[in-house]
Amino acid sequence: MNEQLVDFIKYSIPLKIEYTENKGRYVVATQDIKKDTKIVAIKGYSTGIIDSFKKKICSVCLSINNEGFYDISCKSCNIAYYCSKACQMYSQRKLNHELICSLLRKLATFKSDIHSKSIMKLLINSLSLKKSEEEYMRLNSSNDNIINNWLSTVPLPSDIEEYEKELEELKLKVIDNNCEKNNDNNIDKNHIDEEELNKNTGENKLNIDNQESISSSEDEEKKKKDKKKKKHKKKDKEEKEMKKHKKDKKKEKEKINDNVINENEINKKEKSKHKHSKHHKKDIETNEEEKEDKNIDIINEKDVNSEKYDTITNTIPYSGTYNDMMNLQSHFEEWTDDMKREWQKNINFFKKLIQESKEIYKCMEDVIQESKNNSIEDINMDTEVANYLMHFASLVESNSFGIWNNKGKCIGRIIYPFASYFNHSCRNNCYPVQYKNHIYFFASKDIKKGDEVNFSYIDTAGVSLKERQAHLLADYYFKCQCELCCEEENEIISSLNNKKKKKKAK
Numbered sequence: 001m002n003e004q005l006v007d008f009i010k011y012s013i014p015l016k017i018e019y020t021e022n023k024g025r026y027v028v029a030t031q032d033i034k035k036d037t038k039i040v041a042i043k044g045y046s047t048g049i050i051d052s053f054k055k056k057i058c059s060v061c062l063s064i065n066n067e068g069f070y071d072i073s074c075k076s077c078n079i080a081y082y083c084s085k086a087c088q089m090y091s092q093r094k095l096n097h098e099l100i101c102s103l104l105r106k107l108a109t110f111k112s113d114i115h116s117k118s119i120m121k122l123l124i125n126s127l128s129l130k131k132s133e134e135e136y137m138r139l140n141s142s143n144d145n146i147i148n149n150w151l152s153t154v155p156l157p158s159d160i161e162e163y164e165k166e167l168e169e170l171k172l173k174v175i176d177n178n179c180e181k182n183n184d185n186n187i188d189k190n191h192i193d194e195e196e197l198n199k200n201t202g203e204n205k206l207n208i209d210n211q212e213s214i215s216s217s218e219d220e221e222k223k224k225k226d227k228k229k230k231k232h233k234k235k236d237k238e239e240k241e242m243k244k245h246k247k248d249k250k251k252e253k254e255k256i257n258d259n260v261i262n263e264n265e266i267n268k269k270e271k272s273k274h275k276h277s278k279h280h281k282k283d284i285e286t287n288e289e290e291k292e293d294k295n296i297d298i299i300n301e302k303d304v305n306s307e308k309y310d311t312i313t314n315t316i317p318y319s320g321t322y323n324d325m326m327n328l329q330s331h332f333e334e335w336t337d338d339m340k341r342e343w344q345k346n347i348n349f350f351k352k353l354i355q356e357s358k359e360i361y362k363c364m365e366d367v368i369q370e371s372k373n374n375s376i377e378d379i380n381m382d383t384e385v386a387n388y389l390m391h392f393a394s395l396v397e398s399n400s401f402g403i404w405n406n407k408g409k410c411i412g413r414i415i416y417p418f419a420s421y422f423n424h425s426c427r428n429n430c431y432p433v434q435y436k437n438h439i440y441f442f443a444s445k446d447i448k449k450g451d452e453v454n455f456s457y458i459d460t461a462g463v464s465l466k467e468r469q470a471h472l473l474a475d476y477y478f479k480c481q482c483e484l485c486c487e488e489e490n491e492i493i494s495s496l497n498n499k500k501k502k503k504k505a506k
């Protein structure tokens with residue numbers, strides 16, 4: 001259990017992982033850390049975005065569009081939205097989107113609670129990442145090379161540059177083709193046909209070398225008309241969305257005015273109330289309402305652009321692998337039969353769903369086989385898929401973080417495998433801040449070499465021992481053994497003992 005699951009030292013990060021029986025693995029400082037220091041930035045591995053927010057967040061780099069909607073999307077599933085063509089291409093080429101495209105579409109139509117659906121989505125996304133990892137290892141034939149940008153969910157600036165270059169080349173190719181085919185030879189390079197480009201970057205048919213040739217001038221004419229029509233349609237749609245968005249905003253403002261609180265006040269209130277960002281089931285279930293009890297640090301662009309939030313210093317440059325994620329703690333063994341029964345409907349659906357993609361089903365078989373250490377003939381896939389999904393659900397509940405928009409709504413969940421070794425403490429010495437696909441841990445006080453580094457999963461200010469313990473048990477399935485809880489418990493025990501002694505003495 002005490003194996004070094006992430007090599008912090010390799011990245012000059014002053015942390016290591018240790019283990020105790022009652023608290024499991026936890027993070028320890030290997031040198032003194034000053035208050036307010038950025039201790040580490042960790043990349044996310046996999047996400048489960050809630051469908052109703054799909055247009056507000058780039059499914060690759062997790063940029064949130066707080067003002068409007070992203071309009072680049074996978075036309076086949078209409079589930080994955082992107083902030084840029086580079087992210088769209090990244091999703092197709094490196095994240096195996098086409099393997100899960102139809103699964104995501106079907107999952108969106110399944111009637112279940114958003115909590116369970118986001119877990120199933122997270123598992124599907126993770127399985128496609130596992131396929132990417134296998135592909136990468138096959139091509140590089142070395143496990144050591146696994147520590148590579150290639151595996152990370154988010155493209156690095158260099159990846160985006162590479163794709164943008166490809167996109168430029170693609171543009172030039174299309175222009176060249178047009179020039180060759182068009183006798184007039186008077187196509188303005190700056191007015192590159194977006195449709196043409198989309199055709200070549202579109203889902204499931206991204207093949208730069210295999211460009212369609214341009215047909216006769218009649219076809220050209222027809223294409224132009226179609227294009228105009230499409231443009232009008234798109235414009236209409238955008239206008240409608242804008243109007244709706246404005247209407248919603250107006251309503252929201254009216255609501256705020258009703259309460260005689262302005263937006264600034266709300267933000268201020270939220271910021272002071274919600275410090276941290278671990279999330280639990282309820283966050284997802286109640287995401288449509290303003291939440292009472294979420295822990296979130298909302299950071300604005302100005303802060304984000306400061307050095308404090310760079311992803312170079314003290315950063316682990318890869319997000320871990322599927323196995324790193326599955327190595328995390330789950331509390332499935334403590335699930336009651338009732339909890340298992342609640343999942344039955346999801347299990348039946350999920351079993352059928354994954355069979356729709358041969359590759360993903362095979363991947364599922366492999367991971368189950370690996371976890372059971374048994375030959376596939378001796379495995380009852382029906383039972384094992386059910387157990388695997390519930391075990392995964394428990395793992396997600398214990399380890400995932402909420403993704404929040406600037407209104408404090410939980411719009412999805414994310415797993416950062418290497419951030420999951422931080423234990424909870426009601427007397428924490430660090431706090432996390434999330435931005436895009438990274439989580440940053442900052443010291444909230446001076447930390448001494450050898451101290452445990454921990455953050456608070458819940459709001460603890462002014463909350464009694466009994467309430468804190470009940471909250472953690474109900475939402476995170478553990479009895480808190482932090483320093484503060486142990487101290488307070490000991491105080492209660494010794495005062496009870498004193499009372500008993502006094503009674504006896506009388």
Ligand SMILES: C[S@@+](CC[C@H](N)C(=O)[O-])C[C@H]1O[C@@H](n2cnc3c(N)ncnc32)[C@H](O)[C@@H]1O
Binds near residue numbers: 329331398424481
């Ligand atoms: C995100 S994980 C933290 C890493 C975990 N200890 C491990 O070994 O993987 C959360 C789990 O760690 C354990 N844990 C975290 N903080 C704890 C605490 N203060 N007291 C007891 N157990 C704790 C609980 O089992 C909890 O479900």
